Amino acid sequence: MRTIVLIISLCFVYQANAEQLSFNRSKQGGMLTYHYQWVDADKQTQAINFNLNAEKLAASPLEQKNYQPTLAMRYVSVELLKIARGYDPRDATITIRQQGEKVAIGVRSRDQEKLKAVQTHLTEAKEKALNDYLHEHYYTRYRTSFNEKAIKPDHVRYMKELTDVLIPLSQAFYEKVVVRSDAREYFNLLLGWVQSIPYDALDNRIQSNGSGFAPPAQLLNENRGDCDSKSVLTASIARAFLPDTPMVLILLPDHALLGIALTPRKGEKTLNANGETYVLIEPTGPAKLKIGQVADNTALAIAQGKYTLEKIQ
DSSP states (O other): OOOEEOOOOSOOOOSSBOEEEEEEEEEETTEEEEEEEEEOTTSOEEEEEEEEEHHHHTTSOSSOOOOOHHHHHHHHHHHHHHHHTTSOTTTOEEEEEEETTEEEEEEEOSOHHHHHHHHHHHHHHHHHHHHHHHHHTTEEEEEOTTOOEEEEEOHHHHHHHHTTTTHHHHHHHHTTSOTTOOHHHHHHHHHHHHHHSOBOOOOOTTTOOSTTOOOHHHHHHHTOBOHHHHHHHHHHHHHHHSTTSOEEEEEETTEEEEEEOOOOOTTOOEEEETTEEEEEEOOSOSBOOOTTOOOHHHHHHHHTTOOEEEEOO
């Protein structure tokens, strides 16, 4: 079966665009300082400043490396050859051949028990080698809403690793909301900011080699991103604000958004899954959509079941 490489992209572009008025980033010592101004959904001018530790931000990749199946299989082949050299050729003759995006394993032995044992060992080693390669390059296995096996950037891992790093950013938004206000004020402020970050239309997720996804550090530094990039950044910030509230990343065939387990208000769009009711939020922009508001195309795809969920730990 062919391997599909995914990158969430070609996200819906809407009207009534959010507007970023200014963006500035500077570095002094080991700190990165960011300044933004934008117009929110209520047509109010907003501004925010925050500092992030440059070294901690760079601990996760500053850009997503391309996933190239041929290179991945080359890595797998090398690992299998190392294992094969450990066997006595009098017990088993082993051949490892890379054929493009596949690796063929051949084993010959007069002892059927040894033959079966070697085949099992190499098959398991092959899976482990591929998993190791994917982990090293921040990719993960995935099954699409059409039940296709695929590989995509490890969005949840980025969120997990960046949540603590982005606490100063999360705190900067928290300090702007009214004391004891509903979480919606926080999320609407956060959404207005991330929606105003320039939208970067990237490659189709089925055709992409993964180079289009912008990790949070890259999105902040370059001030641009598509729906998956913005969703990962938003989720990382939101997790710092609500560390125990269930959240999910919702992957549509050509879009991404988030669900947060808050008590829904009348008219808010929700998704029910695994015993939770998630209020939907659209971080992509440039539409000025508040918490519980989604585009018609998004609502239709969810109603048709064309999505998969990833739990945000």
